[in-house]
Amino acid sequence: MKILGIETSCDETAAAVVEDGHRMLSNVVATSMDLHKAYGGVVPEIAARSHLEVITPVIEEALKVSGCGWGDIDAIAVTYGPGLGGSLLIGTMTAKTLAIAKKKPLYAINHVEAHIYANFINETKLHNYKLPQTSPALPLLALIVSGGHSHLIYLKNHSDYEVIGRTYDDAVGEAFDKVAKILGLPYPGGPSIQEAAKDGNSRAIKLPKAKMAGKYDFSFSGLKTAVLRAAQDQAGKDFTFPSYELAELLTNAQKANLAASFQATALESLIDKLKTAIDDYSPLSVVIGGGVAANSALRQMVEEQIPTEVNYTDIKLCTDNAAMIAALAYFKQQNSEPTDPYTLEIDPNLSM
Ligand code: KG4
Ligand code: ZN
16 A cells, blocks of 8 residues: 655655555655744744745655556545644645545644654665664554654554653754754754764763653753853853854864763763663563654664664654555555545644
8 A cells, every 4th residue: 555645843844655554655845944943943923934835846855756646546644733834734634635636535644643653664775774684573663753843652563652751851853953053053853963963072071961750751941051050161151141242262172072961961861761661561572753853862872772673663763754654654554544634624733
């Protein structure tokens, strides 16, 4: 079964064709990230306008690369939440229109849940993808860490899962982005912090780890503030000094130490909770997903400290893409009815 996936929840306009939930025939991603760089974060109006401009060519390219015509496509899948309202509207309107015009069943997909399914893609003829050889065994534990989400999910069976941990405040990717801003490093913050941290000492600055009531829950807002205070301290300024002027006063060595100390503390919190959950749930496999799962230091820590078999997907499938949307839709259609394209609405605050 070949499913065309469409994803537009943030700043990536993506379309992909995936067969039987694991064979990736195409994966096209156009990002408006460069347009947002000047503002230090995603500007929703710019993202929506950019989706509108490129969605049709992106879908056409995904079909072309896959070698499929409309007659070969069995269903369409689209992200309907969570995400930016204007961005979600472009993807869902396009998918609804195509489903009606081409007479295809439509599946509405939860973006966060789909990040888990990026790890089920294990076959492709496309170049430059490093995929796992097998699908992860169930039950599995998933650590989904992105700019909008930090979730620990226990997936017993397809469509039977429990969110066992979540963030109380900032998502971990959001904390990377905000700390990068304090240090004057370019957006998106995750890759910039990872790069800066390579020249720093992760034990140079002692930063706090949040203690949460929920055994598997996260909090990153206090850590972000602690980095701000440490940066002020290093720059010889107090809290009244404008944070956006701090970076100019810091040396590269100070920035590297702050980046390395922040990264180590944030990732240790993730690993601590993941280890606790593995001890309690004894899953058969572990997957990591979401943009922060692209972080090489996180991958190294997982490899060294996690005893369970871990499926790592290619970094290009950790960040937002439509292959994961099409992969999840394959498992969804096995035990649920398609969505009515005339009534489907976006849900920007959709929870798991
Ligand atoms: O999954 P994603 O592409 O979009 C959301 O659903 O949010 O994740 C984007 C987030 C951003 O916060 C970005 O800074 C972070 O993932 N990110 C990273 C890395 N690459 C992207 N964080 C840490 N290390 C990285 N290498
Ligand atoms: Zn995402």
